[in-house]
Amino acid sequence: MPLDPTMKTLVIDDMMTMRKIIAKMLKQFGFTNVSQADDGATAWPMIEEAYKSGEPFDFIVSDWNMPIMSGLDLLIKIRATEGISKTPFLMVTAEAEQANVVKVVQAGVSNFVKKPFKPATLKEKIDKVFP
Amino acid sequence: MDKFNERYLDFCKPFIEALKDVYSTMIGVEVTAGKPTIKLGRASFGDYSAIMGINGHLENDPEKKRFNGSLVLSWPEEVYLKTSGGMLMEDFTEYCDDIADVGLEICNITMGSAKETLCGEGFLIDMSIPTSVKGKDHEISAQDGVTTIATPLTCDFGTFSVELSYQEIKA
Numbered sequence: 001m002p003l004d005p006t007m008k009t010l011v012i013d014d015m016m017t018m019r020k021i022i023a024k025m026l027k028q029f030g031f032t033n034v035s036q037a038d039d040g041a042t043a044w045p046m047i048e049e050a051y052k053s054g055e056p057f058d059f060i061v062s063d064w065n066m067p068i069m070s071g072l073d074l075l076i077k078i079r080a081t082e083g084i085s086k087t088p089f090l091m092v093t094a095e096a097e098q099a100n101v102v103k104v105v106q107a108g109v110s111n112f113v114k115k116p117f118k119p120a121t122l123k124e125k126i127d128k129v130f131p
Numbered sequence: 132m133d134k135f136n137e138r139y140l141d142f143c144k145p146f147i148e149a150l151k152d153v154y155s156t157m158i159g160v161e162v163t164a165g166k167p168t169i170k171l172g173r174a175s176f177g178d179y180s181a182i183m184g185i186n187g188h189l190e191n192d193p194e195k196k197r198f199n200g201s202l203v204l205s206w207p208e209e210v211y212l213k214t215s216g217g218m219l220m221e222d223f224t225e226y227c228d229d230i231a232d233v234g235l236e237i238c239n240i241t242m243g244s245a246k247e248t249l250c251g252e253g254f255l256i257d258m259s260i261p262t263s264v265k266g267k268d269h270e271i272s273a274q275d276g277v278t279t280i281a282t283p284l285t286c287d288f289g290t291f292s293v294e295l296s297y298q299e300i301k302a
């Protein structure tokens with residue numbers, strides 16, 4: 001799927017600061033349809049509802065370390081759910097040890113970006129999700 | 132220097148480097164580390180502190196020692212406002228909900244980066260969720276009874292502090 005700035009995008013992070021930073025960067029890249037959620041647990045019903053309404057999210061950008069449902073658990077749930085299992089998923093993480101990279105790759109992540117990052121780095125990672 | 136103190140210093144360095152990287156990458160501001168000192172008492176350095184517990188174990192230690200402690204970042208109000216402005220690309224003249232978790236995010240990223248470096252040195256840390264304390268003259272009880280090394284960090288915004296507590300526990 002090619003990159004379309006009007007695609008329906010969901011940014012998930014328990015920290016408002018990082019949600020705002022990512023949303024601002026996406027806006028700089030031209031994204032116009034960005035929603036936000038503060039945990040995997042609050043994102044999941046939004047994802048389900050969007051699918052049922054016939055307007056599923058086209059792209060998910062999620063933090064890994066969240067208190068109720070982690071980004072990894074959310075990714076596993078999405079990949080196991082018919083209809084949304086192929087949703088492009090970019091994981092944002094402060095932890096990029098080899099063992100963690102292996103975990104998200106095995107879970108089917110589309111790409112990941114390590115914090116801290118500059119706008120150009122995020123753009124590069126997104127471009128690799130939508131070649 | 133005994134093995135414990137050597138390990139303590141090895142343990143602290145990646146946190147300083149990670150903080151420098153956060154400021155440089157996310158805000159475009161260079162940070163310089165001052166001389167580390169042993170912190171006495173509970174009083175915070177600044178008006179806003181972000182705190183993250185540290186738990187883990189030493190991978191290559193024959194006794195399989197565990198360790199615990201805390202990472203505390205503490206900013207005077209003015210430095211916190213300017214740091215928040217830099218992170219969010221906005222101006223803030225007073226504390227508000229919009230910047231309530233800026234310090235937590237910086238703490239989280241710092242821990243994540245340091246954890247990665249320390250993993251390669253045999254310190255395996257379990258990630259936790261940070262908390263914050265705000266207000267003039269607040270105290271940090273997480274440092275009670277544990278040796279704490281405080282390092283001042285200076286940038287264009289002023290000076291803030293990174294404090295690390297570290298103790299080893301026999302298995």
